[in-house]
Amino acid sequence: MGIRPPVLITLVAALACSACVIVKPHQRQHLAMPEMNPATDTLEETFHSHIESAREGGFGGHGASGGGCGCG
Amino acid sequence: MVAGRTPSRLSGLWSLSLLLVIVALTISPRGHLRAEDRLTVRGNYNRETSTRVLQPMVTFRKELPDQRLALETEYLLDVISSASIAAGALLLGGDRVFTEMRHEASLRASTQIDNWTAGAFYRYSTETDYTANAFGFGVSRDLRQRTINLSLSYSATLNRVFRITNNIGARSPWTSSGDTNLLQVHYLSLGYTHVLHPTVLAGLNLEGAYSEGPQDNPYRRARNGSAEIHPWVRRRLAPSGWLRITVPRAKMTLEPHYRFYADDWGQLAHAIDGRVHFRPHRDLRLRLRYRFYTQSEAVFWRDNGVWAVDYPYRSDDPKMDDFRSHTAGLQLVWHLDGIAKFEGLRWLAGAWIEANYNHAFVRCDEPSATCIDQDFGYGEVRSTRYGDNRYGNLAFSIAF
Numbered sequence: 259m260g261i262r263p264p265v266l267i268t269l270v271a272a273l274a275c276s277a278c279v280i281v282k283p284h285q286r287q288h289l290a291m292p293e294m295n296p297a298t299d300t301l302e303e304t305f306h307s308h309i310e311s312a313r314e315g316g317f318g319g320h321g322a323s324g325g326g327c328g329c330g
Numbered sequence: 331m332v333a334g335r336t337p338s339r340l341s342g343l344w345s346l347s348l349l350l351v352i353v354a355l356t357i358s359p360r361g362h363l364r365a366e367d368r369l370t371v372r373g374n375y376n377r378e379t380s381t382r383v384l385q386p387m388v389t390f391r392k393e394l395p396d397q398r399l400a401l402e403t404e405y406l407l408d409v410i411s412s413a414s415i416a417a418g419a420l421l422l423g424g425d426r427v428f429t430e431m432r433h434e435a436s437l438r439a440s441t442q443i444d445n446w447t448a449g450a451f452y453r454y455s456t457e458t459d460y461t462a463n464a465f466g467f468g469v470s471r472d473l474r475q476r477t478i479n480l481s482l483s484y485s486a487t488l489n490r491v492f493r494i495t496n497n498i499g500a501r502s503p504w505t506s507s508g509d510t511n512l513l514q515v516h517y518l519s520l521g522y523t524h525v526l527h528p529t530v531l532a533g534l535n536l537e538g539a540y541s542e543g544p545q546d547n548p549y550r551r552a553r554n555g556s557a558e559i560h561p562w563v564r565r566r567l568a569p570s571g572w573l574r575i576t577v578p579r580a581k582m583t584l585e586p587h588y589r590f591y592a593d594d595w596g597q598l599a600h601a602i603d604g605r606v607h608f609r610p611h612r613d614l615r616l617r618l619r620y621r622f623y624t625q626s627e628a629v630f631w632r633d634n635g636v637w638a639v640d641y642p643y644r645s646d647d648p649k650m651d652d653f654r655s656h657t658a659g660l661q662l663v664w665h666l667d668g669i670a671k672f673e674g675l676r677w678l679a680g681a682w683i684e685a686n687y688n689h690a691f692v693r694c695d696e697p698s699a700t701c702i703d704q705d706f707g708y709g710e711v712r713s714t715r716y717g718d719n720r721y722g723n724l725a726f727s728i729a730f
Binding site: 283 | 370372374376385389474475476477519521523525527528529531533535537539566568570572574576578583585587589591593595597599601603607609615617623625628648649650655661663686716719721723725
């Protein structure tokens, strides 16, 4: 029996919220890399959101609200 | 109709004028600009069976004088070339290739003070049969020594939908089953990001959207010949989660994403997007991507194209059918700091070049008007009318 998506998301959220470790500033050199920064991909994510909104029923997951044309 | 077009045009001119004024005011000789300012030129590309989209765009960011106040302005042009195999082609002048252009101008402002970040934007978009005004704002706060970030954002888009009624471009408002051509979309997003470990970052998002207005294609007809009619209101919800895990010894970063989607049109969707970043060289980043997407059909979708006479909805939109897709992608980013140390090339410090390519393989099972057997060059497969598609971009960004 598989885990239903809402249950999985709640489980991940609970695990994340329970992580009480404070990562000090001097331990963050890896977190400062572009690969670890979601803001690096903003323009690309907006483009993907636009493409998907024109071709798929679903939306979201890109941290952007997508484009504004009726190109469906 | 004419009265409705004039404010849109004025609004468009106002947006473009504002854009030009801001660029003129903020561009000054290079020696006076700060290292945080950035100009990015990007060319997006999308190609599928019957449509090709070229999308050049330019983004300019200026910090005044630092991240306490940043302004960003953007201009985007969508050039859409379509072989008019879709219904409505006759209306637009026959079965031939036609090109349509969409102009979009955006202005964004953001501020970052202590642990708070806030931003707002305005965006105007216009094409022959569609105009959109969008605005929004967001706020976020860092907590627990910047280990946690909470964010909230809201945006609204006010669209006006028209229908071109002859081949010289005359248009009339498209009201579908309602009494207005105004399509309003309200979007709300909640975000939570957590540094779990010096090498692990996690995030959760909950996005919701409420749309009210004409949401069908004014030109498309269902298989029984009736105009396409979709429900007037749509409520959508999309929770998602992601991780970024870096493995320093392997110079590799893993980036899994998952998104669930549900709406009151009866559609459910899952999207799994996995990315792996490599650093073969200090200045070179390589990213491989695989995305799996699947969706169920809307409650008013009919594979056989037959609806009860008194049923209010009709659709020939492939997005309403059930299908799945597999997308493989490759991205290369070259940071130019390595060559910026040479005399005459110092202006390239902080600059980068990006190339991106994705190929989506779209598959469906039950034959219908939108699910048909086709050959994309690698044998016959069953795919939606949009078919397999390719998209990507080339971008160049320079810091001042």
